[in-house]
Amino acid sequence: MTLIKQTEVRNVINISKEQELEIMSFLQGAVYCWCKNRRDEWFSMRDLMGGDNYYWEGTPLEYLYEKHADTLGKDKEDAIKDAGKDSGWLLKKVISQDKRSFDSKKEELIRKYKWIRD
Numbered sequence: 001m002t003l004i005k006q007t008e009v010r011n012v013i014n015i016s017k018e019q020e021l022e023i024m025s026f027l028q029g030a031v032y033c034w035c036k037n038r039r040d041e042w043f044s045m046r047d048l049m050g051g052d053n054y055y056w057e058g059t060p061l062e063y064l065y066e067k068h069a070d071t072l073g074k075d076k077e078d079a080i081k082d083a084g085k086d087s088g089w090l091l092k093k094v095i096s097q098d099k100r101s102f103d104s105k106k107e108e109l110i111r112k113y114k115w116i117r118d
Helices: 017-037 045-049 062-071 076-097
Strands: 101-107 110-116
Touching (some): 017 045, 017 062, 017 076, 045 076, 062 076
Antiparallel strands (some): 101 110
């Protein structure tokens, strides 16, 4: 099934395969929760892990911030912004590998998804 409209899925570099799998499992859980509780609504990475959930400490998403801040030496603002971009690419990868079907659109400079129920 996966994405109705196929678009580019990029790999996120400078994290281990284990870290990537951990992040993707975490995001898959978030997608399942969204689809269960808000099944007919569009969502983005910002909806899943922004707002009240912006604080990623203690979650696998912290690897992305650490990559940009510690490994690549970016200042806090740039590390947060670039970790957010990486997380969006990983969410897209999760959605593209999901067994369910999702529609996709770009809106407000971000990628949004919606579960298409059969």
